[in-house]
Amino acid sequence: xxxxIKLIVNGKRIDGRAFDELRNIRIxxxxxxxxxxxxxxxxxxxxIMAAVYGPRKVQPRHLADPVKAIVRYRYxxxxxxxxxxxxxxxxxxxxxxxxxxxEALESIIMTELFPRSSIDIFVEVLQADAGSRTACLNAASxxxxxxxxxxxxxxxxxxxAKVDGHIVLDPVKEEDNFGEADIPFAFFIRxxxxxxxxxxxxxxxxxxxxxxxxxxxxxxxxxxIYKLQREAIMKKYIVEDVE
Amino acid sequence: xxxxxxxxxxxxLSKIRDGERVDGRAFDEFRKIEIxxxxxxxxxxxxxxxxxxxxxxxGVKMQVGEPFPDSPDKGxxxxxxxxxxxxxxxxxxxxxxxxxxxxxxxVDRGIRxxxxxxxxxxxxxxxxxxxxxxxxxxxxxxxxxxxDASAIAAISALLNTRxxxxxxxxxxxxxxxxxxxxxAVTSMIIEDKILVDPSKDEKSVSNSFITITTDVDDNIxxxxxxxxxxxxxxxxxxxxxxxxxxxREIRELLKEV
Numbered sequence: 349x350x351x352x353i354k355l356i357v358n359g360k361r362i363d364g365r366a367f368d369e370l371r372n373i374r375i376x377x378x379x380x381x382x383x384x385x386x387x388x389x390x391x392x393x394x395x396i397m398a399a400v401y402g403p404r405k406v407q408p409r410h411l412a413d414p415v416k417a418i419v420r421y422r423y424x425x426x427x428x429x430x431x432x433x434x435x436x437x438x439x440x441x442x443x444x445x446x447x448x449x450x451e452a453l454e455s456i457i458m459t460e461l462f463p464r465s466s467i468d469i470f471v472e473v474l475q476a477d478a479g480s481r482t483a484c485l486n487a488a489s490x491x492x493x494x495x496x497x498x499x500x501x502x503x504x505x506x507x508x509a510k511v512d513g514h515i516v517l518d519p520v521k522e523e524d525n526f527g528e529a530d531i532p533f534a535f536f537i538r539x540x541x542x543x544x545x546x547x548x549x550x551x552x553x554x555x556x557x558x559x560x561x562x563x564x565x566x567x568x569x570x571x572x573i574y575k576l577q578r579e580a581i582m583k584k585y586i587v588e589d590v591e
Numbered sequence: 592x593x594x595x596x597x598x599x600x601x602x603x604l605s606k607i608r609d610g611e612r613v614d615g616r617a618f619d620e621f622r623k624i625e626i627x628x629x630x631x632x633x634x635x636x637x638x639x640x641x642x643x644x645x646x647x648x649x650g651v652k653m654q655v656g657e658p659f660p661d662s663p664d665k666g667x668x669x670x671x672x673x674x675x676x677x678x679x680x681x682x683x684x685x686x687x688x689x690x691x692x693x694x695x696x697x698v699d700r701g702i703r704x705x706x707x708x709x710x711x712x713x714x715x716x717x718x719x720x721x722x723x724x725x726x727x728x729x730x731x732x733x734x735x736x737x738x739d740a741s742a743i744a745a746i747s748a749l750l751n752t753r754x755x756x757x758x759x760x761x762x763x764x765x766x767x768x769x770x771x772x773x774x775a776v777t778s779m780i781i782e783d784k785i786l787v788d789p790s791k792d793e794k795s796v797s798n799s800f801i802t803i804t805t806d807v808d809d810n811i812x813x814x815x816x817x818x819x820x821x822x823x824x825x826x827x828x829x830x831x832x833x834x835x836x837x838x839r840e841i842r843e844l845l846k847e848v
Contacts, residue, residue: 440692447689454819531814536821544821548801550814551700556831559811563824 353526356512367516370569375486375580377494385495387580389487392520393477395429398487398541400495403465417462421450423484425473434546440525445481452505452534452546458498467497478524479507485534486573493581503546504577506569507531508562510554515561519568529554533566536561537574542567549565595795599687604796607781613792614643619833621788625840626743626848627705628751636752636767638848640744643790644734649729649744650765651752655759658714658721666713666722670699672741678730695728697815698742701804702726704812705773707746712768713754715761722754724767735791738802742775743841750848772845773812774838775804778830780822785830787837801827807842811835 363370369394380386383399390396406412423446427433438446450469457467459521469491471484482505489503509519510529524530529552536543554562603613612618622643631637636651658665672695674682687695702708713722726748728741752767779789781797789800799820804813811831816822 440687440696443689443692444696447693448815448817451817451819455821544817544823545827547822548814548816548822548827550811551704553704553806553810553812554812556828556835559831560828563827 353522354512355523355526356514360407361511361516363520367514368565368568370518370572371520373573373576375490377490377574377580377584383491383495385491385493385497386486387490387494389483389490391479391483391486392518392576393424394473394480394483395475396471396473396480396483396487398469398471398484398491400469400488400491400497402467402495403462403497404468406464406466411466412464415463416459416467417457417467419450419454419457419459419467419469421446421453421469421471421488423449423471423473423481425480426475429473429476448547448549449485449488452503453488453492455546456500456503456536457492458500461498467492478519478521479532481505482507482532482534486577490577490580494584501536501543502549502574502577503534504537504570504574505534505547505572506566508533508566508569510552510558510562513564515558517565526563528552529558530567531559531562533563535567535570537570540574542570595792600790600796603792604785607786607793607796612786614790618784618786619837621837621841622790624844626747626844628747628848634748635755636748636750638739638744638747638751639796640747642740642743642788643776643838644732645740646731646735647659647730647740647744648729649741649748650729651748652725652727653752653755654723654725655720655761656723657714658718662710663718664721665710666708666724668699668703668708668710668724668726670695670702670728670745672698672728672730674730674733674737679733681731682730693815693817694738694741696815697738697804698728698745699726700790700813701742701773701775702745702749704808705771705804705810707769707771707773708749709768720761721796724749724752730838733791734767735794736777736788739775739777739788741846742773743806746772746774746845747848752774758823769805772842773804773806774841774845775802775813776834776837776841777802778833780820780826780830783826785826785833801830803831805835805838809835809839
């Protein structure tokens, strides 16, 4: 859009990061009393709260599936989470994000173990600063583990952007707004190894080779985030062990 | 709510395993595409697209309105899709559900990100008046892959659009400045096989889709993985190549519009 904003200066990004550097990430598991599993996560200036309820009885009952659990995912932005107040409630963007995020998690949750049940995942964006859908998925994954939901592995998510001709990891708002492309990824990780792609969207303009480079960079990023997700889960349960 | 019997599903699946499709197509073959433009006189632009038995109509209406504060000198695109109950036994009346929202947003992204419309030429008075383009996708018959049909119909309707400047008292009518031809290609992935342009029959056996939209220079302008499944990295690159190639073929049809 506005070409006069310089997003890369002397090989560094607008916030001083290298091209392949993530923002600071803080993850804490089990932070809510009511939910069966929960997680608070910060990714740069994104502040995310995730909660998991279930497996529980499906409400309304007619939605129940006799052979497996249904998974529901609600991505919701708080009105105060962005510069200009967001009207409360779902808009078209949140509906789409909720759909693709749910699909990513559905593919690894062992829903067949809980017929006629629902697994409800609620994520609230308390503050947004680009990449909120990826931050939400990372938080939701940890909350699912915290809730003890059986899964084939874990979902870890990060976005990659093209900014001033460079492929960069985990873009901030300015890079997202004025960059040339944005590609949110989520990978399925099992036994510490990336297995496959669970979520993939893209908008902007990229060549095939740039896209391949983006996948590579995203894979590097998610391995770092995966370690932090593990640590957050370990931390909660190890503390309880010692006491 | 699936109306296709298990026997039929088994048949479709066994065919695919044998490297065949129920309608006799090759895996990388689209159904026949027919484009007819200017079908709605009251609209500024319109197109009816048939993709096999899938039918969709897109109408473009334009209005003068206020620009967004962050792009005061640019026109606005608004894309909407209605999956009306006339088009399928599983569509229900009511506000748009996640499928119609996703459909509209993926079509929108292809047009927007390929910069198919020169929005800077749609500014009437900077900061005050710009053209708003409403792209309305209206499904008529869903026999699978409404998305690609809608994307073809949308760009065809835009190519057929005249800006109604006289009616709004802002100068003479002119053709909408269209400068790119985005093409969406949806593939279904099933047991390591890639089937482009899945029909409704085929969709009953798999819920794994990916839509890749490319522009005239083979740039990728939009990707949407859809459905709960895990996509292997190598498969993704394979789909990418197929989509680029198929889009080139479809783009030839669009050049005749």
